Amino acid sequence: MEPQDKKTSNKSTALHDLHVKAKARMVPFGGWSMPVSYEGTLAEHRTVREQCGLFDVSHMGEIEVKGPEATAFLQHMTINDIAKLKDGQGQYTAMLKPDGGMIDDLIIYRITDSAYFLCVNASNSEKDFAWLVDNRGKFNVTITNESNQWSQLAIQGPNSKAALGHLLGPADRARFDRQEYMTMSAVRLFGRACWIARTGYTGEHGYELYMPNEIAVNCWVALLETTHTTGIKPIGLAARDTLRLEACYLLYGNDMDDTVSPLEAGIGWAVKLTKEGFIGKSALLTQKENGLKRKIQAFRMTGDGIPRQGMPCLSTDGRVIGKVTSGSVLPTVGGAGGMALIDAGFREGEEFLVDVRGKTKSAKIAKRPLYSAKVK
Amino acid sequence: MHFDFLNGASKMSLPANLKYTKDHEWITTGGGDAKIGVTAYAVEQLGDIVHIELPEVGKSYAAGDSFGTIESTKTVSDLYMPVACKVTEVNKAITKKPESLQADAYDGGWLIKVQMTNPGDVGGLLSADAYQKFISEQ
Numbered sequence: 001m002e003p004q005d006k007k008t009s010n011k012s013t014a015l016h017d018l019h020v021k022a023k024a025r026m027v028p029f030g031g032w033s034m035p036v037s038y039e040g041t042l043a044e045h046r047t048v049r050e051q052c053g054l055f056d057v058s059h060m061g062e063i064e065v066k067g068p069e070a071t072a073f074l075q076h077m078t079i080n081d082i083a084k085l086k087d088g089q090g091q092y093t094a095m096l097k098p099d100g101g102m103i104d105d106l107i108i109y110r111i112t113d114s115a116y117f118l119c120v121n122a123s124n125s126e127k128d129f130a131w132l133v134d135n136r137g138k139f140n141v142t143i144t145n146e147s148n149q150w151s152q153l154a155i156q157g158p159n160s161k162a163a164l165g166h167l168l169g170p171a172d173r174a175r176f177d178r179q180e181y182m183t184m185s186a187v188r189l190f191g192r193a194c195w196i197a198r199t200g201y202t203g204e205h206g207y208e209l210y211m212p213n214e215i216a217v218n219c220w221v222a223l224l225e226t227t228h229t230t231g232i233k234p235i236g237l238a239a240r241d242t243l244r245l246e247a248c249y250l251l252y253g254n255d256m257d258d259t260v261s262p263l264e265a266g267i268g269w270a271v272k273l274t275k276e277g278f279i280g281k282s283a284l285l286t287q288k289e290n291g292l293k294r295k296i297q298a299f300r301m302t303g304d305g306i307p308r309q310g311m312p313c314l315s316t317d318g319r320v321i322g323k324v325t326s327g328s329v330l331p332t333v334g335g336a337g338g339m340a341l342i343d344a345g346f347r348e349g350e351e352f353l354v355d356v357r358g359k360t361k362s363a364k365i366a367k368r369p370l371y372s373a374k375v376k
Numbered sequence: 377m378h379f380d381f382l383n384g385a386s387k388m389s390l391p392a393n394l395k396y397t398k399d400h401e402w403i404t405t406g407g408g409d410a411k412i413g414v415t416a417y418a419v420e421q422l423g424d425i426v427h428i429e430l431p432e433v434g435k436s437y438a439a440g441d442s443f444g445t446i447e448s449t450k451t452v453s454d455l456y457m458p459v460a461c462k463v464t465e466v467n468k469a470i471t472k473k474p475e476s477l478q479a480d481a482y483d484g485g486w487l488i489k490v491q492m493t494n495p496g497d498v499g500g501l502l503s504a505d506a507y508q509k510f511i512s513e514q
Contacts, residue, residue: 040424
């Protein structure tokens, strides 16, 4: 059980009191009370692009799948091919309903060939856990929802390696210095076993640190103590959203849900249709054969107006072609833009309109991503 | 403006010569065309202001009508008319550089000038002290 925020009845992370003391603006998000901003979204966004940002992402869910048939089970449950993973490697993937709609997107890390660590969305963690358990069938696996035990910090930006490296002992440090993108390694921090993944949701070089709740405050404070050399500062969820949007990382609940397939969401690269049957595969094959009717596209506004989630998109002759799934100002890219789920016929460079509270504003389909990630 | 996330008033001095609304607009009272803007408190609560949408000159409004929007990185809020009036001028400098509102919500940060239908209407608005009391209770 996590402590409950008295005012909102949302769950609180282990760092809640530190956020409040730092005068963060706290908001309910996915059932949690989370910091949305500290000094201001634009300044925080810039800190991550230019120096280093520290995010409390303890609301994210963690599920462990263990057992002799763990590999076969997860192959059945997910769209990507985990047979390709070596120990310590991670992979972006998704779980589907039989009709191809997305239950969640997630990262699977292979610890060994019989133990996997799944990082899932906060608001979906209980649904995901139930979905895995309900579909276990005859697979010989043990599924554990570890979300309540783990805190998670994201350390993101050009100076993230220096900031996190500072906390590590010599042996861990040597491995950390060589750690590749989309891998995870075991380290010891404050006497406890932790995981460092070289992953993130900002488009910058960065890490996600999984630690037991008991040492979350120690890690947070120790990371911020490197600010004189790394410029690291705490970053809220609002900047996390503008950062991920520029990098065109999807957000479950905005850009896709259980009515959108991974092909429509534009993550077809993670779908391995050559893989033996997985839940949702036949629906995807049918969708591919018939051709996609709609697709998530990145776009930028060509004049004024800021697009927001849910705003209708129109062709230049006034026909409704879809809706904005995520929209905002784009602090690094410039101007405003986002992602929209629109008729698949629209191509990069094509103009369309966004209905911004009753006024149509011009937009153009842009190359995805809007900001080229520097993660590798 | 309406906020769903106001959380405590900060210590900021409010110009005593202005009148205020519970929707966080201010209006000048000096005679002639009145200037209308939003309070520094509201601006602080909104965070980074990225866009301001204002009406065209010549449009008429009743008190309480929405006359535009103010948009921060995460929120869009409506702007409400403190009094019945007709718009006579729009501050183009502020729509071009909306972030400047954060440094100056009262002088250079005026949004529109209006001709009031009934100049006596400002009497029904909040004084600086009453508005200060209102935001301190938020």
